[in-house]
Amino acid sequence: MTDPAAPPESAAEAPAKTRREQIYDVASRLFSERGYHATSMRDLAGELGMQGGSLYAHISGKEDLLIEIVNRAARQFDAALFTLRDDPRPADHKLREAMYRHIRVVADNMESATVFFHEWKHLSPAAYARVTAWRDTIDTFYRELVRQGIDEGVFRQDLDVKMTANLILSAVNWTYTWYRPGGTLTPRDVAEGYADMLLGGLRAPEEG
Amino acid sequence: MTDPAAPPESAAEAPAKTRREQIYDVASRLFSERGYHATSMRDLAGELGMQGGSLYAHISGKEDLLIEIVNRAARQFDAALFTLRDDPRPADHKLREAMYRHIRVVADNMESATVFFHEWKHLSPAAYARVTAWRDTIDTFYRELVRQGIDEGVFRQDLDVKMTANLILSAVNWTYTWYRPGGTLTPRDVAEGYADMLLGGLRAPEEG
DNA sequence: CCATCCCAAACGGACGTTCACTTGTCCACG
DNA sequence: CGTGGACAAGTGAACGTCCGTTTGGGATGG
Numbered sequence: 001m002t003d004p005a006a007p008p009e010s011a012a013e014a015p016a017k018t019r020r021e022q023i024y025d026v027a028s029r030l031f032s033e034r035g036y037h038a039t040s041m042r043d044l045a046g047e048l049g050m051q052g053g054s055l056y057a058h059i060s061g062k063e064d065l066l067i068e069i070v071n072r073a074a075r076q077f078d079a080a081l082f083t084l085r086d087d088p089r090p091a092d093h094k095l096r097e098a099m100y101r102h103i104r105v106v107a108d109n110m111e112s113a114t115v116f117f118h119e120w121k122h123l124s125p126a127a128y129a130r131v132t133a134w135r136d137t138i139d140t141f142y143r144e145l146v147r148q149g150i151d152e153g154v155f156r157q158d159l160d161v162k163m164t165a166n167l168i169l170s171a172v173n174w175t176y177t178w179y180r181p182g183g184t185l186t187p188r189d190v191a192e193g194y195a196d197m198l199l200g201g202l203r204a205p206e207e208g
Numbered sequence: 209m210t211d212p213a214a215p216p217e218s219a220a221e222a223p224a225k226t227r228r229e230q231i232y233d234v235a236s237r238l239f240s241e242r243g244y245h246a247t248s249m250r251d252l253a254g255e256l257g258m259q260g261g262s263l264y265a266h267i268s269g270k271e272d273l274l275i276e277i278v279n280r281a282a283r284q285f286d287a288a289l290f291t292l293r294d295d296p297r298p299a300d301h302k303l304r305e306a307m308y309r310h311i312r313v314v315a316d317n318m319e320s321a322t323v324f325f326h327e328w329k330h331l332s333p334a335a336y337a338r339v340t341a342w343r344d345t346i347d348t349f350y351r352e353l354v355r356q357g358i359d360e361g362v363f364r365q366d367l368d369v370k371m372t373a374n375l376i377l378s379a380v381n382w383t384y385t386w387y388r389p390g391g392t393l394t395p396r397d398v399a400e401g402y403a404d405m406l407l408g409g410l411r412a413p414e415e416g
Numbered sequence: 417c418c419a420t421c422c423c424a425a426a427c428g429g430a431c432g433t434t435c436a437c438t439t440g441t442c443c444a445c446g
Numbered sequence: 447c448g449t450g451g452a453c454a455a456g457t458g459a460a461c462g463t464c465c466g467t468t469t470g471g472g473a474t475g476g
Contacts, residue, residue: 038245155410166382171378204365
């Protein structure tokens with residue numbers, strides 16, 4: 001329904017991306033580097049080796065780009081976390097897995113994740129409201145996870161649910177500001193390290 | 209040297225802010241709400257009840273506003289954390305205090321903090337480099353704090369210093385996205401809660 | 417021959433900034 | 447007391463430029 005015409009190539013052809021897809025990719029990069037409003041359609045076209053007006057043969061407008069990038073990012077987070085809702089494992093294991101998946105989405109999509117966190121305010125009201133609602137579902141996911149952990153006795157009884165969820169979200173979301181995909185740390189490293197620290201605490205165990 | 213002429217009023221007069229100061233305040237608000245590039249000088253002037261051109265009697269240009277807002281925010285963080293460098297307390301107490309001060313700066317300056325975290329990329333190269341260097345000093349501050357804690361035996365020996373510092377920074381910085389100054393939580397509440405969770409861990413203590 | 421892709425030029429509008437000018441206020445001077 | 451100049455603050459129009467987008471036409475290839 002969204003696609004006016006499916007690409008004619010066989011599905012087995014990997015390296016040939018639709019022109020439209022290339023545009024989204026470059027837009028993600030430029031929006032993440034310079035910001036939405038500081039990126040002009042002519043800048044974008046220039047990076048693709050064409051003129052500004054030519055973009056409009058493939059997309060309907062500038063905001064279309066932003067909406068699509070943000071929606072795709074949101075869908076990735078959803079896909080990563082949704083299947084965990086009914087996972088039967090105890091809360092600490094689920095938290096560890098959720099953080100891993102969450103961080104992996106960020107790490108594997110640094111550019112769109114950056115756009116997602118920085119530029120969603122510039123969406124028109126309808127799309128803006130959709131993102132806000134989506135944020136609430138993620139919030140709720142982590143809060144329920146924390147609540148489950150408390151009820152199970154896996155987490156401390158005196159935890160403040162909202163604040164705990166906020167702390168977890170801080171850790172996983174903030175990775176978009178510092179993670180470097182080519183570096184020594186894999187998303188798994190970060191997630192395991194973070195989960196170890198969050199679950200076990202920074203303090204050294206009492207000797208005695 | 210910066211001020212062409214000192215205000216003629218006595219220093220005891222509190223409510224009378226310089227016009228220039230009002231401009232910075234409104235700019236902080238608009239930049240944080242809409243972003244730097246999406247805020248026009250005419251928008252800004254409109255909120256102050258004047259015409260766009262009139263702003264230039266008080267400021268030298270749009271970027272002047274951004275530089276000043278970002279610099280002031282950076283200075284606040286510096287002032288809050290600098291005196292802790294040589295604090296003789298053990299690392300866990302220092303961490304708790306650092307987080308409190310850090311969060312308080314964010315909470316007391318939500319607008320400029322938001323501008324600081326979101327718009328510093330749009331600074332011209334010179335100011336941009338200054339902010340980058342400043343970020344490094346904050347990074348270093350928390351890394352040294354973690355290292356001190358490990359050396360003292362207060363923190364676990366197997367902590368990864370960089371990752372631990374990143375986790376702490378995630379927690380305190382991310383507050384700019386969700387904290388609401390009028391709400392039930394004070395900066396102290398948040399800092400104490402976060403520090404409790406980080407130091408002690410989320411997991412319930414083993415029962416014997 | 418039609419569809420696809422792109423160019424080149426143009427559109428109206430918004431942008432940051434400048435500038436000559438008016439206004440209001442205060443103080444020095446006769 | 448009256449006047450005039452200095453000065454700060456704001457007006458409103460204009461500047462050149464860049465913006466997102468539209469349009470008509472040219473090239474290419476099944």
